[in-house]
Amino acid sequence: MVSLKVEVLYEELSGKRVRCIACARRCVIEEGRRGFCGVRENKEGSLHSLVYGKPAAVNADPILKKPLDFFNPGSTVLSIGTVGCNFRCQYCCNWSLSQETEIIGADIPPKKMVEFAERYRCQGISYTYNEPTVFIEYTHDIGVLAKQKGLFNTYVTNGYLTPEAVEYVSEFLDAATVDFKASGNPEFYKRFAAVPDVEPIYECVLELKKRDVHIEITNLVVPKYGDSLEDVRALAEWIRDKLGRDTPFHLLRFHPNYRMVDLPSTPVSTLEKACEVAMEVGLRYVLIGNVPGHRYENTYCPGCGKLIIGRYGFAISKWELNEQNRCNFCGYSIPVRGKYFRGGMGLPLPIL
Ligand code: SF4
Ligand code: SF4
Structure with a gap:
């Protein structure tokens, strides 16, 4: 079991409340509660990540x-x-x-x-x-x-x-x-x-x-x-x-x-x-x-208009750039x- 990580990105407020500063919501979180995202919790006045080391x-x-x-x-x-x-x-x-x-x-x-x-x-x-x-x-x-x-x-x-x-x-x-x-x-x-x-x-x-x-x-x-x-x-x-x-x-x-x-x-x-x-x-x-x-x-060269990078879904089907990433044409x-x-x-x- 990976232990909970105490967050870096928060500020302590009065009354054991904390303010998370990771995202622009800047949630103010009461003791025992979680922020809007549901995975950052105020435990006794410090903010903890509940998903540290817990990939889904x-x-x-x-x-x-x-x-x-x-x-x-x-x-x-x-x-x-x-x-x-x-x-x-x-x-x-x-x-x-x-x-x-x-x-x-x-x-x-x-x-x-x-x-x-x-x-x-x-x-x-x-x-x-x-x-x-x-x-x-x-x-x-x-x-x-x-x-x-x-x-x-x-x-x-x-x-x-x-x-x-x-x-x-x-x-x-x-x-x-x-x-x-x-x-x-x-x-x-x-x-x-x-x-x-x-x-x-x-x-x-x-x-x-x-x-x-x-x-x-x-x-x-x-x-x-x-x-x-x-x-x-x-x-x-x-x-x-x-x-x-x-x-x-x-x-x-x-x-x-x-x-x-x-x-x-x-x-x-x-x-x-x-x-x-x-x-x-x-x-x-x-x-x-x-x-x-x-x-x-696909990507077409802004210089000559030729197709230089062909793509299909997540695969590259054509590559017409040299080692310096310049158009081959x-x-x-x-x-x-x-x-x-x-x-x-x-x-x-x-x-x-
Ligand atoms: S939504 Fe989550 S990450 Fe954003 S400020 Fe609130 S607790 Fe922090
Ligand atoms: S993960 Fe889903 S809910 Fe969250 S920002 Fe991306 S699209 Fe929106």
Whole structure:
């Protein structure tokens, strides 16, 4: 049994209350109670993680599944999630983990997790499935050990980390997929994710950028409630102006799940229009996700227009970059960070 970890990211308040500062909710928690995410508990005036060393899902995944398309392409990442989340997305495809209130999972201390990564020949570790902020101390202790072994670390996050939390993870974090929903529309967040204020997400992304973490932005396009092209344009412009035109921007297809099973999947034509808007704005690497075989899964060289990275689902089918990550046809420099791992796996391998 892995012992409970006393949280790093909290402040003590009067009357044995504590304030968690891991995510922008900054929950004030009475003695004996848990925060909004359900996995951080005030025990006698100090905050404890109930999911430290308690993963509920572990898989070896292709990095394209995160998605991270421009970071160590072709690599395999040991993917770890626990129960709990600081959002309540009504369509969450991992709802059985994220919305679980019972603390379930195996007992795996950080050192053992890094050994798993090596045994399954992973080049990195990804904290994913539920929101890694809610098990941030566990990610930290795994991440620091992983780095010592030459492995990289990535987050798949809703971007609700506080600046203090970003500073804490910057010791080991190399890359982050930041998941926007409905192009950041505040009303959508309130209604379908129980998130009162979206501003912290933008602040978090800027903090990550400041610390040179590789960032890819995803945007879930939800039919009827979150498919406004004006909102797509506004988010794309923000990315262009604050993060740069080379930032990968993934437009993800919604599929019905959890409490939103009555909605259809996003029409592919809607995603195509959203892609065109983002390209018009000037983003150079706009991709469609969750539509295997679509031409916008691929990357075309901004210099010569040729297809240089072919993808199908989670696999790379064509690679036309040289060792310096320049286009083989015209020499244009492509913002791939890290190196290409040829022959990487195209399907997830369940471990736990
Ligand atoms: S991580 Fe959990 S306890 Fe901490 S502020 Fe966020 S929701 Fe509250
Ligand atoms: S933030 Fe992610 S993991 Fe959490 S409920 Fe929303 S979709 Fe699920």
